[in-house]
Amino acid sequence: MQIKCVGESGTTASGDILIKIEPCEGEDIDVEIYSTVGKQFSRQIKTAIINTLQELNVSGIRVLAKDNGALDYAIKARTQTAVCRAGKVLSFDWGVLSDEQNKENDAVCSR
Amino acid sequence: MLKNAIGREIPERIEGLGELTPYQGPFAIRPKNRRRGPQLRQVEPGEKKLLPNLEKALIETGAHDGMTISFHHHFREGDYLLDKVIDAAARIGLKNLVIAPSSLTNVHSSLIEHIKNGVIKRIETSGLRGSLGEFISKGMMDTPVIIRSHGGRARAIEAGETKIDIAFLSVSSCDNYGNASGCVGRNVCGALGYAMVDAKYAEKVVLVTDTLVDYPNVPASIDQTDVDHIVVIDAIGDSGGIMSGPLRHTSSPRDLLIAEYTAKVVEYSGYFKDGFSIQSGSGGASLAVARFLRDKMLEKNITASFMMGGISAQHTVMLKEGFVRKLYDTQTFDLEAVKSLAENPNHVEISAAYYANPHSKGAVVNCLDVGILSALEIDTDFNVNVITGSDGIIRGASGGHSDIAAGAKLKIVIAPLVRKRMPIVVDRVNTVTTPGETIDVLVTDWGIAVNQKQPELMAVLGKTGLPLYDIKELQEKAESIxxxxxxxxxxxxxxGIVEYRDGSIIDVIRQVM
Amino acid sequence: MNRIRRTMLFVPGNNPSMINDPHIYKPDSIIFDLEDSVSLKEKDAARFLVYNALKSIDYGQTERVVRINALNTPYGREDLEAIVRAAPDAIRLPKAESADDLCTADQIISEIESKAGLAEGSVKLIAAIETALGVINAYKIASAGQRVTAVALGAEDFITDMKSERTNSGFELHVARIQILMAARAAKIDALDTVFSDVADEDGFKQEVMYIKKLGFDGKSVIHPRQIEMVHSIFTPTVEEVSYAKRVIEAAVEAETSGSGVIALDGKMIDKPIVERAYRVIGLAKEVRALA
Known part of the structure; x- marks a missing residue:
């Protein structure tokens, strides 16, 4: 996905995370994290952000995260939202996130 | 290094603090010594006690390098005196002081400067917070701090382990001969329970007030027979620093859920009958427990014999309404409660020693049925940490936690399973302040765990439909979230070293990387 | 599976700290809201948040419902695209006014289910009736296909549409309640009552819950966890009710085996509908116990 402008999502309320994404030169993903639980969780927060970005095929960006104890699902959601906003996505292809996975699960179940 | 009874490694001695005794069990250490009081002194008729300022008081009381001075924390976040005295000590060139306040709060960050410039060498306290806690956690003091419970501090003072050279005690009002009260004056703080111990045992006692009143200022919490000098200053503290304003009830559904479970545990525990006694803290969930119990008391037509702890407006309302017969007050938490302490004869001020000293002929905690306690962390052995945050930084207070846990019949720790992203029920707490063998039940928003040491209680609660789990299951649940x-x-x-209430060492706090 | 839906707890869809664990308050259903509690600027954020929550959080036995935006808004269609893929138990469709509204939603959901590899019909529909037209068409809505599992009254919008005023007694809602209830009964699906917004008014709330239970509703939407226990206690058969129901059933069984056509208990004749009600009480009591 192409990042066109600055995209922001989330809040700094308890249990939430504020994610700001901006385009930058090159193909790197540069992540900066400030977290109230940084000592114990900054590694996992970073992993959640990077995995989400890779899933959406995004690179060449700078990410600023201000975390106040968000769980991984919320980090993922805020990152996805920020990416869509930064990519000015009008209609998100939800199949990308889930259809394959659902079908795989289905295949596993029916086996 | 020695391992103490809960498996924590304790050094045999520490430079500047001497030999350490490892913790051996809640009542393993029996006291052998005598109470150590101050040198007798004769104040003769006509002698004046008033001194013009704090410097003069320091000089007059024989202040010297390396001495120990004490304070109380009844004004909590509104305390002015500690800073003023240390500033005065710095001005007259004193060095290497040991300060032994009953606790320290966020307002005491200016001590950092005085540690750096050598005025303060060592600290003994119940709690440490804010930038001072962080400073100490980062290893910026040569000698470790000693963390004590309120009962443990009273014990150490009475036993002469903490030998206070001068106690500087702020009092809301005082006459010119040393009769002092916390309930009358420009800045009131209510009970002076911590200060009462210092007044009895310090070598020299200096009262500091902003409201000098006519003799005799009675009833007095600290009386003239213990007081050497009096200094009047502009303001001793800010009453607003103890919670002011109208009583606020928590509307947090999580707090209410925990409170509801807790009230049910109390109700079914067997201790909830006419004349029962309870201590509950000042947190939102704790106060809600008392409110839920009030409804149940009404239902069952019973009343409580006494309640204790930090006393707040809610306790005083229950006293007025007749739900409880007496309130024991060591520390007052809001202005409404100060008013009650001043006016209601059934609202009784007690010293920290009366409240919790283990080496006495019976502290009030021994008479408690139910104690409701908080936790920063609790582990699968029920060991509780109330002193260091999940990041290892000192940001709490030992308070009366271990005292109540040791004394009461039913000890309940209440906490959310997860605070922000922090699991609160963990494998191993960062620091132990209260040993798990003195905790009976953990109540969280996800469910309840009973200590295996209480099989009867487990059986009783098992029949109630309450969501009971093994504490290990709660720990795993927390981690899965x-x-x-x-x-x-x-x-x-x-x-830092954490003293158990009997003076043995239950844990040490290490420098955070 | 026949779910019980005594309480449906509304949770704002863009608030992680409330989405993390509303099931600890033990509602029968959680409604993650993408509609009124989410501002227009945050519709996308809430959609991603609820989607990921449903994908990763185990809400245990609690029914997971998502209230989407109406399909005639710019958000409703994408809400379905996202949420159906996260496989909730049901979608709550706001402002349902006709059978067509339900059929349209049903078709879209079927398409997504098929694309996403989910079993067709796995995501149910709850129709929220919030307008005069919706009330008039209540039975058509309630019977608009297999997917529709419940109808719910949304009072605030209904009152506005009707130019009525909200009162404590709720007489302005009476016809709507009865109509929706009858529609649900005729279609053999659940009927759910509207929220009670004054959380502090415990007495008023209790009165209303007792009233709608007597009318015959299956449950009530709630906006605060504190309201759950009250609804559950009112909707859970009491010990006396259960023991009476048991005796009725025993008497019926006895009459059956003895070949007597007449069922009698304590000298009174018991009609067949009474026996049916007794079975229902026992069934509900069993389900409640299974949940606890």
């Missing part, structure tokens, strides 16, 4: 936190990295250096 948060993910496994990275371990906090410590250096070998010890920055």
């Amino acid at each position: 948060t993910g496994r936190p990275d371990l906090i990295k410590y250096t070998d250096r010890i920055v």
